[in-house]
Amino acid sequence: MQTKIYIVFCFCLFCTLSFAQNTVSGKITTLGGIPLSGSHIHIGKKTVSSDAAGNYVIKKLPVGNIKVFVSYVGYKSVDTLVNLSGDQVLNFTLKENADQLQEVVIRQKANTLNKSLLEQKIKTETIEKFSNQTLGDILKEVAGVSSLKTGSSVVKPVINGLFGSRVPVINNNVRLEDQEWGTEHAPNFDINAAGKITVIKGASGLQYGGDAVGGLVIIEPISVKRDTLFGKTILNLASNGRGGSVSTSLHKGNDKGWSWNALGTFKYSGDKEAPGYVLSNSGNREANFSGDVKFTGKKYDISGYYSLYNTTIGILSASHTGNVNDLYNSITNKIPSVVNDFTYTIKNPKQKVQHHLAKLNYNYYFDETASLAVQYSFQFNKRLEFDVRRGGFNDIAALDLELTTNAVNVDFKKTVHDWTLKTGFSTSFQNNFANPATGIKPLIPNFDRIEFGTYAIASYDLSDSFSVDAGLRYDFSRVDATKFYLKSRWEERGYATEFADFIVGEQGNQWLTKPSFTFHNISASAGFHKEFEADLNWYSNISLATRNPNPSEFFSDGLHHSTGIIELGDLVLDKEQAIKLSTTLQKKWNAFSVEVNPFINSIRNFMFLRPIDFETTTRGAFPVWEYQQTNARLAGVDVQTHWKISKQWQHDFTLAYVNGKDISNKESLIDIPPLNLSNKIQFLNREWHDLKLELKSEIVLRQNQFPDNNFIANIIKNNELVPVLVDISTPPPGYQLLHFYSEMRFKTFGKTNATIAFSVQNILNTTYRDYLNRQRFFADEMGRNFQIQLKFNY
């Protein structure tokens, strides 16, 4: 009996194996019998090109119905279904394509190669809903992404507990160089210019860089492949802030020849309001433009792109503190120290930021399986920060930085049979200029940075349901800075012996120094994707990311007015290295799907700010925080489910939890997002003008894992100095918010349509503060907001 079973088992195994060994071969010719070499044959998941004689072979194909796609530039493609039961010969004769316009020449996927890490995508439809908001706001739609805010207009994405330099943002294949190191610096990007946003919660996007310790945000613009011309205008009116936005775009698509896109956005808002008071000086303005022109030839395309992001953001008046006394008063009083009547005027403190991005792209398609992309990009970021100063200085920026980046990227992609290969290199030259006319020592000094990186990524389909991928990247980086250090600071930092070589001059009580650093980094990624029966998918990925200290970690040297602390960088810092293991299980039933993504991120030399001491100045005593390194571990899980209850009703749920530990010091990490859950129920009726009604509940629990950075300060009470505890550590209580969204679509003339949407954020006008808002010491979050959106497609 035993042996019988064994024989049956072996037989089955043999059968399965033999079925998996099906080979399809054949010849591609023209009607006249001329062989078409380099034509593209796509069967199932495998891709090959025909050889010089027009022949092709594809091995290891599964049994059953399989999709076959054959194409050649200038010929009509064949798209068919074949029932495979053994080795087979399939010859194809391609007809010449007379109708040029219907021809699909280019099939290029702009996204990354990694199949082992499930990418999270945000579609145009959702992006349009957030037209009046920021990139950071929309990214919160993805489980595991939260935001680090300064007030309501400066929003930075946080992926699995990490942000800033650890989460690079790639806009249209260009890495945004917008001084992302500052916590008060939001990504310089107009959300209306995004067609699709992808979040990679790991470092596996190696073609974009090896330093994505937290993850990557990849933004792709709207691109139209069909020959059409259409326009879109989105108009928003918001009650909170008494402002709105208008965004208009025109898209001329073409599969061949010229195509172009143009987009303009204008936003205007006055002071936002918390449930109990006006958040004085929280208005903002934005005026953005982006556009591109592209010429698509038979085997190549060439395009030019330019975008300007231009914003003025008011910083809450109450968040400007002079010393610890002011900070203590704000924390204890729990009401802002400055509340004025509503106004549209933006006073100091404020930020004025301009970001220019220009680039040229050239793509060459050798055949359907191989392509080369060359890109040159230029970025100019100008950041002006105005502070509350005495008299004449109010009109002079307190911080005036110009960051210029030139970069060249060359990428080559080739698909051979079960293999996909991508390799390339990038190089960039960056210059930062800190204008000394501010009259204040700049937080970030002048520097030049040269970088060079090269990578190779490969993915291989072992079978129809199992694929693996791996990648390796090397980066070289050299930073040459020029900075004045107070001699007293140089001594205090202990640089006198170790970095004496950096000193090149002397001016009064300051040393002129030229610190220079060189780094050689390796980053890597590997993983697999296994597809089981019954729509069960398993993705697993391990990645190694290496990040160099950013200018703020190296060079910070001064007082931060919104936190009342002196922040000090450290020249001794070394690169940080993260190993992240991430796995996702995805299961789909007919009406229900669930995705569970646990991860663990182990970071060596994790850079963070830690309180060390006090320093007394004319303004009083300030706590001193310095950048230190430790070994950290972040672990957590992201869960999302989608339930199609009926034809009209559906439910979405997301949960994100992350725990951050400083292993060396046995403490919790600061600024780790607390457990959050969101539930959304949607009603959709296609017959009633696509009526959509949504109710969303957002629950954010209190963060109970936090380091104790409280300190004792002497403040004036009843005419005398008394020691008090300044509680800067305790996170605010948890909160629940309810949001409503509704929309209807109407046909106007011909193919044009209009959508009208009405939404309410924070329906119950809940008073709350968020742990990840830098202004949580000073004021509540925004209260209820009614919003009307009109969208025209024409």
Place this chain on the structure above:
Amino acid sequence: MKNSKIIAIALVSVFTFSSCTNDDPIAVNEEEVITTVTTTLTAGSQTVTLISRDLDGDGPNAPVITVSGDLIVNTTYTGTVRFLNESVSPVDDITLEIKEEGDEHQLFFQAPAAIGAFTYTDADVNGKPIGLAFTLKTGTVAATGNIVVVLRHEPAKSAAGVATGDITNAGGATDAQITYSVQVK
């Protein structure tokens, strides 16, 4: 062929754009920094000066505080406060700016009752005190304690008690906060 052309153009433009090298920078002239706060108390022929001097501004060195002598009990002193920036050359007298923008500034004097009581003797354009000039009436018995001088920028000058020197409701941002330890004999 086309590829190489594009690369060539790209590289040329890289070098063109990035060729603007910067020369050695100039040290920032920190004109706003208050390095020195001098409080002068005069009664008859006696002058007591209280000085706080912090030449490295926000740097790590603490201010050096010197008090020239002791105060005499039960005496009314005429007081003035001067704010200097001694980190620049020539030395900048910030007192003048504070006076000019008197409606946006106010000084507060805090001391235990045993040391004495302060009264403003100057006023801004709105008739509210600035505090650059004041009187100090010392206590009647010998005592030691601290005099804290605070300069607030954009305080709520009309808030309750502020005009008489109570800092509780003043708000605004602190530009200077000096603690002098004194003795009344």
